[in-house]
Amino acid sequence: MAQLDLHLCARLRSFTLDVALTVGAETLALVGPSGAGKTTVLRALAGLRTADAGHVRLGEAVWFDAAARVDLPPEQRSVGLVFQEYALFPHMTVAANVAFARGAAPVPLLERFGIAHLAGAKPAGLSGGERQRVALARALAREPAVLLLDEPLAALDTHTRSAVRDELDELLGGLAIPTVLVTHDFRDAAVLADRVAVIVDGRIRQVGSPAELLADPADAFVASFTGATVVTGHATPDGRGGARIALDQGGWLASDRPASGAVSVAVHPWEVLLDAAPPAGDAPRVTGIAGRVVPEGGRVRVRVGCLIAELPADALAELRAAQPEAALHATVPPQSVRVFPRRQDDLQPEVGLTP
Structure with a gap:
């Protein structure tokens, strides 16, 4: 051929x-x-x-x-x-x-x-x-x-x-x-x-x-097209080969990848973990009231702070049952936090929340 x-x-x-x-x-x-x-x-x-x-x-x-x-x-x-x-x-x-x-x-x-x-x-x-x-x-x-x-x-x-x-x-x-x-x-x-x-x-x-x-997206723009949520922040080396990222929209995340200065951060919704209880100590987290919920097949997507999480519908209902208006805490494993030097075109019309 x-x-x-x-x-x-x-x-x-x-x-x-x-x-x-x-x-x-x-x-x-x-x-x-x-x-x-x-x-x-x-x-x-x-x-x-x-x-x-x-x-x-x-x-x-x-x-x-x-x-x-x-x-x-x-x-x-x-x-x-x-x-x-x-x-x-x-x-x-x-x-x-x-x-x-x-x-x-x-x-x-x-x-x-x-x-x-x-x-x-x-x-x-x-x-x-x-x-x-x-x-x-x-x-x-x-x-x-x-x-x-x-x-x-x-x-x-x-x-x-x-x-x-x-x-x-x-x-x-x-x-x-x-x-x-x-x-x-x-x-x-x-x-x-x-x-x-x-x-x-x-x-x-x-x-x-x-x-x-x-x-392994080449940059934040590619990551956003694959369905990742892209947010901005400032990275500081953590001394162990990774970075601590203070997010411009509030909260912070840890990455196992080296980074420094102004960065864009890409996280896929299915890699975000939600909990009603805050993580112990000064662990990385984004905290906020659960926002708009969008059905995604047998799962749902929900915004917490600047992140979007995807989880089973019954799991979200269970989290919200005890205290419907209480804040939820979003965490992301460091290996799932992709960090890129910030570019002007990194932030695109949001694709992470829509079904």
């Missing part, structure tokens, strides 16, 4: 995009906030936008090379593209939409995606998940060497998103071609992708498996 190799540079409104990636027979998710350059990369790969510099190669085939003045049009690139809103032709049936890519309705493809029974239906009568399957079948009808997906789950409501995400994961798993998925949702990326590339302001911050990004 040919490897996709890209290096794209493009001047955008607020920054210059500069992204280099290689993608084998896998799904790579390009994850980042809105306006980070994700869709620009996808459009440049598909030939819908010309980069200012760089190259796009699939094995020995050159699709784009600015220096050599090579820029193949979309129809000469072996690409299947699934748009965010699917872009199905509303006046065509499912069979006609899929057949549009190759001139004849590929019945085996309809059967493979479980939409053969919908062959005569039109997009307006389909559910979100069904429309997605039709769009994916149409993209693959060309038998492309590369598959591109632009926010494939964004058009779905919350009720169906999880189920359709699992279906898409199963379908992508059997393709064995370079697949680039654009999303702003790390949960989608964690389910669907073999590797994740975090992009911010046109630059790649980190590339790795979802597990690697969770366990």
Whole structure:
């Protein structure tokens, strides 16, 4: 299987995009906030936008090379593209939409995606998940060497998103071609992708498996995208190779990692422990009245001071039963406190509390 190799540079409104990636027979998710350059990369790969510099190669085939003045049009690139809103032709049936890519309705493809029974239906009568399957079948009808997906789950409501995400994961798993998925949702990326590339302001911050990004984020921004709560503070070496961090929002934490000066601290909600009784002595803690509670499957997330904790719903109810308005004490094991030199863009719109 040919490897996709890209290096794209493009001047955008607020920054210059500069992204280099290689993608084998896998799904790579390009994850980042809105306006980070994700869709620009996808459009440049598909030939819908010309980069200012760089190259796009699939094995020995050159699709784009600015220096050599090579820029193949979309129809000469072996690409299947699934748009965010699917872009199905509303006046065509499912069979006609899929057949549009190759001139004849590929019945085996309809059967493979479980939409053969919908062959005569039109997009307006389909559910979100069904429309997605039709769009994916149409993209693959060309038998492309590369598959591109632009926010494939964004058009779905919350009720169906999880189920359709699992279906898409199963379908992508059997393709064995370079697949680039654009999303702003790390949960989608964690389910669907073999590797994740975090992009911010046109630059790649980190590339790795979802597990690697969770366990060892390169910076606080990456940590926030994996679901960590990011707070700020001032670190003082503890003399044992770790640090004591006085948090700007109140309380303090200990880390087993060295740090000094102004820092950002990342903590995942499931690593925060809550107790109604304060820890003994001068142990690290954040204290506060339990705030907004958000259901998270069979668990809940709750804010205590500047931290967010995730715990079983019955455990929170038990903590609050005796004294509903009493303060709770949040603690975090030092090995779970990730500390980074503070950067201006560390604090992002909160993702840790939302389900």
